[in-house]
Amino acid sequence: LNPVRPKLNEVARASGVSEATVSRVLNDKPGVAEKTRRRVLDTISRLGYRLDTAANGRECIGIIIPELDNPIFPLIAQYVESRLARYDLLSVVAPATPTTAQERDYLRHFSRMGVQGVVIVNGKYAEEGIGYGAYQSLLDEGLPLVLVNGIFDPCPIPAVSVDITAAAETGVRHLAGLGHTRIGCLTGPSHFASAQHLAAGHHRGMARAGLDLGPELVFEAMYSSEGAQSVTPDLLEAGVTGVVCGSDLMALGVVAEAQAMGRRVPADLSVVGFDGSPLLALGSTPLTTMRQPVGRMARAITRMLMAQTGNGDRPTPQTFRAELVAGATTAGVPARV
Amino acid sequence: LNPVRPKLNEVARASGVSEATVSRVLNDKPGVAEKTRRRVLDTISRLGYRLDTAANGRECIGIIIPELDNPIFPLIAQYVESRLARYDLLSVVAPATPTTAQERDYLRHFSRMGVQGVVIVNGKYAEEGIGYGAYQSLLDEGLPLVLVNGIFDPCPIPAVSVDITAAAETGVRHLAGLGHTRIGCLTGPSHFASAQHLAAGHHRGMARAGLDLGPELVFEAMYSSEGAQSVTPDLLEAGVTGVVCGSDLMALGVVAEAQAMGRRVPADLSVVGFDGSPLLALGSTPLTTMRQPVGRMARAITRMLMAQTGNGDRPTPQTFRAELVAGATTAGVPARV
Numbered sequence: 282l283n284p285v286r287p288k289l290n291e292v293a294r295a296s297g298v299s300e301a302t303v304s305r306v307l308n309d310k311p312g313v314a315e316k317t318r319r320r321v322l323d324t325i326s327r328l329g330y331r332l333d334t335a336a337n338g339r340e341c342i343g344i345i346i347p348e349l350d351n352p353i354f355p356l357i358a359q360y361v362e363s364r365l366a367r368y369d370l371l372s373v374v375a376p377a378t379p380t381t382a383q384e385r386d387y388l389r390h391f392s393r394m395g396v397q398g399v400v401i402v403n404g405k406y407a408e409e410g411i412g413y414g415a416y417q418s419l420l421d422e423g424l425p426l427v428l429v430n431g432i433f434d435p436c437p438i439p440a441v442s443v444d445i446t447a448a449a450e451t452g453v454r455h456l457a458g459l460g461h462t463r464i465g466c467l468t469g470p471s472h473f474a475s476a477q478h479l480a481a482g483h484h485r486g487m488a489r490a491g492l493d494l495g496p497e498l499v500f501e502a503m504y505s506s507e508g509a510q511s512v513t514p515d516l517l518e519a520g521v522t523g524v525v526c527g528s529d530l531m532a533l534g535v536v537a538e539a540q541a542m543g544r545r546v547p548a549d550l551s552v553v554g555f556d557g558s559p560l561l562a563l564g565s566t567p568l569t570t571m572r573q574p575v576g577r578m579a580r581a582i583t584r585m586l587m588a589q590t591g592n593g594d595r596p597t598p599q600t601f602r603a604e605l606v607a608g609a610t611t612a613g614v615p616a617r618v
Numbered sequence: 619l620n621p622v623r624p625k626l627n628e629v630a631r632a633s634g635v636s637e638a639t640v641s642r643v644l645n646d647k648p649g650v651a652e653k654t655r656r657r658v659l660d661t662i663s664r665l666g667y668r669l670d671t672a673a674n675g676r677e678c679i680g681i682i683i684p685e686l687d688n689p690i691f692p693l694i695a696q697y698v699e700s701r702l703a704r705y706d707l708l709s710v711v712a713p714a715t716p717t718t719a720q721e722r723d724y725l726r727h728f729s730r731m732g733v734q735g736v737v738i739v740n741g742k743y744a745e746e747g748i749g750y751g752a753y754q755s756l757l758d759e760g761l762p763l764v765l766v767n768g769i770f771d772p773c774p775i776p777a778v779s780v781d782i783t784a785a786a787e788t789g790v791r792h793l794a795g796l797g798h799t800r801i802g803c804l805t806g807p808s809h810f811a812s813a814q815h816l817a818a819g820h821h822r823g824m825a826r827a828g829l830d831l832g833p834e835l836v837f838e839a840m841y842s843s844e845g846a847q848s849v850t851p852d853l854l855e856a857g858v859t860g861v862v863c864g865s866d867l868m869a870l871g872v873v874a875e876a877q878a879m880g881r882r883v884p885a886d887l888s889v890v891g892f893d894g895s896p897l898l899a900l901g902s903t904p905l906t907t908m909r910q911p912v913g914r915m916a917r918a919i920t921r922m923l924m925a926q927t928g929n930g931d932r933p934t935p936q937t938f939r940a941e942l943v944a945g946a947t948t949a950g951v952p953a954r955v
Contacts, residue, residue, distance in 0.1 A: 289730070301759040304730055307644075312760055322662065339723055349696040349711070352897065355686035359713060362686070366718030371727055374686070374711040376696060381703030386676055390708055393626070393641055394731050422638040423649055506900055533900045540902060560689065563843055563870045564901040565877060 296324040341371040342586065343391035344400045345384055349376045351504075351530050353556040353573070357402055357429065360579035368587065370397060377404070388419065398425030398586045406438075407431025409472040413438050425589035427582050431474045432598065439585040440598035441578050445475055445555070448571040448603035449482025449525055450489070452553040455569075455605055456523035457490040460614040461551060464492065465521035467512065467531055469504040476501070479527050479555070486525075500524075502531065509534030517544065522614050523551035529558050532568055536610060547612035557606055567608035574601050633661040678708040679923065680728035681737045682721055686713045688841075688867050690893040690910070694739055694766065697916035705924065707734060714741070725756065735762030735923045743775075744768025746809040750775055762926035764919050768811045769935065776922045777935035778915050782812055782892070785908040785940035786819025786862050787826070789890040792906075792942055793860035794827040797951040798888060801829065802858035804849065804868055806841040813838070816864050816892070823862075837861075839868065846871030854881065859951050860888035866895050869905055873947060884949035894943055904945035911938050 293300045298317060305313050306321040313321075342365050346354035355374070362372035375387040384405045391399050399419075405411050406428060416438045420426050428440040449466065456464045466483035469476035480499055487494040497519050502508035509531035516524060517539065526532040532554030536546045544550050546566065554561070557572025578601055585596040630637045635654060642650050643658040650658075679702050683691035692711070699709035712724040721742050728736050736756075742748050743765060753775045757763050765777040786803065793801045803820035806813035817836050824831040834856050839845035846868035853861060854876065863869040869891030873883045881887050883903065891898070894909025915938055922933040 299759075301729070304732060305760070307732065310732060310760070325659065325662075339719070339727065341727055343710070349692035349699070350896075352689050352692075355689075355692045359686040359715075362713050362715070363718055371719050371723055372713065373680070373724075373727075374713065376699055376709065376711065378696075378699070381700055382676070382708050386708055387710075390676070390678055390710075392638075395641065395644065395647060422636075423642070423647070530897075533897070536902060537900045546902065559687075560867075560870070560897065561901075563874045564898075565873060565883065565903040566901060 292321065292324055296321045339369055339371045340397045341373060341394070342398050342400065343375060343387065343394075343396045344372055344402065345375045345377050345387050345391075345404060346402045347376075347404070348378055349374075351528065351556075352558045352560055353529065353575075354402060356558060357573075357575055357579070360575045361400055361582050364579045364583040365586075368583070385415075392419070392422075392424060396424075397590060398427070400427050400429060400582055400586070402429040403431040403475070404428060406433070407474045409433070409474070409477075420589075420595070425586050427585045429578070429582060433474045436598050438598075439589065439596040441581045441585065442598070442600055443573045443578065443603050444600050445478035445527075445603075446482035446485065448555060449479045450486035451603070451605050452525035452555075452571055453483055453486025453490060455553065455607075456525070456551055456611065457486070457492060459523070459551065459611060461523035462492055462614070463520050463522050464498065465516050465519065465524040466499045467509060467516065467524050467526045467535065468499065468501055469508075469527045469531075471501055473504075476527060479525070483525055504528055504531065506530045506534030506537065510538040513538035514542065517542065517550070521550070523553070523611065525553045525555075527555055529554035529556040529561050529568055529570055531555075532570065532610070533561065536566070536568075547610050549615050551611040551614075553611060555603070557603070562606065562608065566610060569608040569611040570606050571603040572606045573603055577601060629658065629661055633658045676706055676708045677734045678710060678731070679735050679737065680712060680724065680731075680733045681709055681739070682712045682714050682724050682728075682741060683739045684713075684741070685715055686711075688865065688893075689895045689897055690866065690912075691739055693895060694910075694912055694916070697912045698737055698919050701916045701920040702923075705920070722752075729756070729759075729761060733761075734927060735764070737764050737766060737919055737923070739766040740768040740812070741765060743770070744811050746770070746811070746814075757932070762923050764922045766915070766919060770811045773935050775935075776926065776933040778918045778922065779935070779937055780910045780915065780940050781937050782815035782940075783819035783822065785892060786816045787823035788940070788942050789862035789892075789908055790820055790823025790827060792890065792944075793862070793888055793948065794823070794829060796860070796888065796948060798860035799829055799951070800835070800857050800859050802835050802837060802853050802856065802861040804837045804839060804846060804853065804861050804863045804872065806838065806845075806864045806868075808838055810841075813864060816862070820862055841865055841868065843867045843871030843874065847875040850875035851879065854879065854887070858887070860890070860948065862890045862892075864892055866891040866893040866898050866905055866907055868892075869907065869947070870898065873903070873905075884947050886952050888948040888951075890948060892940070894940070899943065899945065903947060906945040906948040907943050908940040909943045910940055914938060 377384040468479040554570035714721040805816040891907035
């Protein structure tokens with residue numbers, strides 16, 4: 282930052298207007314007379330202008346998440362926010378829900394607002410066929426960027442992800458160890474990287490446990506509790522006694538629907554989630570789940586952002602292992618089977 | 619907006635630089651030569667400048683919430699985001715956790731970024747002795763503002779809140795109707811408006827049910843599951859058989875701790891939450907809770923924001939009723955009492 286350029290309050294003083302007015306001019310808000318607007322812009326042109334970051338405001342990082350409803354996304358954002366605060370950075374969270382605001386809307390917004398960097402969690406890139414070209418362009422324009430989860434290899438962008446394939450394999454091993462043989466995999470729509478990785482891990486786990494893997498053991502649904510509820514009857518009809526799910530919300534949906542159908546969890550059906558939301562560990566039937574190491578991931582995300590603002594080497598993608606948290610939704614295979 | 623002022627891409631073209639460079643100059647990012655920076659600022663001074671909102675970006679609303687961990691706050695933000703999207707507005711969510719970033723940091727950030735309005739959920743104003751002066755100043759500067767929950771009366775700022783006093787009274791009536799007489803109230807720290815309202819509703823409910831209200835029936839803890847867990851032994855020692863809690867997370871903490879102490883929920887202890895997070899309705903023991911009408915509240919919040927951008931009358935505060943959702947955590951009073 283060039284210390285000779287004046288701050289917002291100095292532009293205001295030199296123009297004889299309030300700081301709010303300078304801000305309104307810079308952001309082209311209504312309610313400023315054209316004469317005043319010209320005077321402010323003339324002052325800026327004469328004196329230059331710098332954002333008064335140190336004195337009057339903190340720099341900001343944008344975190345784009347796919348939804349606020351699934352608690353894992355606010356959780357990741359919260360951990361990243363805490364880490365970034367150590368660098369005196371603010372974080373704002375953008376919910377890029379496909380029906381209302383797109384990731385590109387927020388990327389444009391953040392870029393225009395001059396954020397110091399952007400973190401994208403399970404972004405558009407996580408869908409097959411999107412690729413990393415647009416992200417590469419942003420990086421080339423100097424915007425520090427870290428992608429989180431849903432990564433297709435090879436990924437040329439700094440990225441942090443949890444190894445879903447290994448997680449699914451661990452989940453299958455856990456259920457196989459309890460005597461289950463008809464182990465299902467409930468995954469998201471197959472054009473998502475995460476869904477493909479879960480199915481791959483299920484496949485590998487079944488093979489290593491020496492279990493038959495018919496295609497009828499892999500079930501697809503939307504990444505939501507409602508999606509999971511809708512396919513639970515199919516899952517039970519297929520004789521599945523244990524299932525590895527693509528998210529905690531999906532696992533919760535399976536538990537709720539199985540119970541509504543008169544099945545007991547875990548006596549009749551064992552359910553393994555994925556994410557490790559602390560909230561779901563508290564219920565009277567805490568979920569058995571594969572916990573994402575969110576704290577360590579947030580540390581890596583922050584380090585990768587900082588490395589980029591420091592003009593260092595572009596960090597290479599990093600992968601983390603999920604950890605099995607034994608809850609109360611898995612047990613031995615039912616005797617009747 | 620004055621259509622004669624050029625957009626970002628036009629400033630870029632006229633200056634012979636990329637849009638990214640103009641953005642970097644406007645946001646005072648490094649990596650732009652001083653000569654280039656001067657040329658861009660000269661162009662802006664000559665042509666003027668308007669944010670290319672319609673063509674190249676959508677206006678934005680800032681939503682400040684106290685934390686991302688409690689799912690009710692992301693839920694409120696998600697509903698508001700959906701509503702605002704109908705007006706083609708983006709929403710960004712700022713977690714003003716007291717230990718890292720303050721509400722005033724985000725207010726300054728949003729004001730500087732030229733957001734179209736700010737929604738503050740359970741903000742600083744919700745603590746006794748803060749008052750509404752700072753918010754009044756923001757309104758006077760032309761920033762559309764809506765406060766959500768935690769309101770001390772009288773509130774001169776457009777505000778939307780759920781009636782916690784009425785909710786607590788309904789919770790007490792529900793438990794009294796099940797035969798409970800030792801009905802506790804687990805509330806947050808008493809300097810919060812919400813905590814005071816909950817205790818007032820508990821008091822009124824006990825009086826109307828003709829029940830004794832000793833001060834030993836009101837318990838204070840941090841607004842978290844951990845806070846609630848820490849006072850659950852006191853609650854049981856006081857002979858409470860049913861308790862009305864200040865949040866779902868607190869209720870969840872009571873359930874978990876009571877079960878860890880060998881008590882059954884609801885056979886030994888009935889627990890009523892407050893918020894109505896959909897996630898907690900899905901478990902094998904869905905929480906009995908007072909549900910905030912988040913959809914209707916979001917509609918009111920959006921209407922109040924829009925009324926202010928339209929330069930209409932300043933909207934008056936509006937209150938909503940929570941609704942009792944009977945789950946599986948309340949039942950008749952234990953026989954042994």
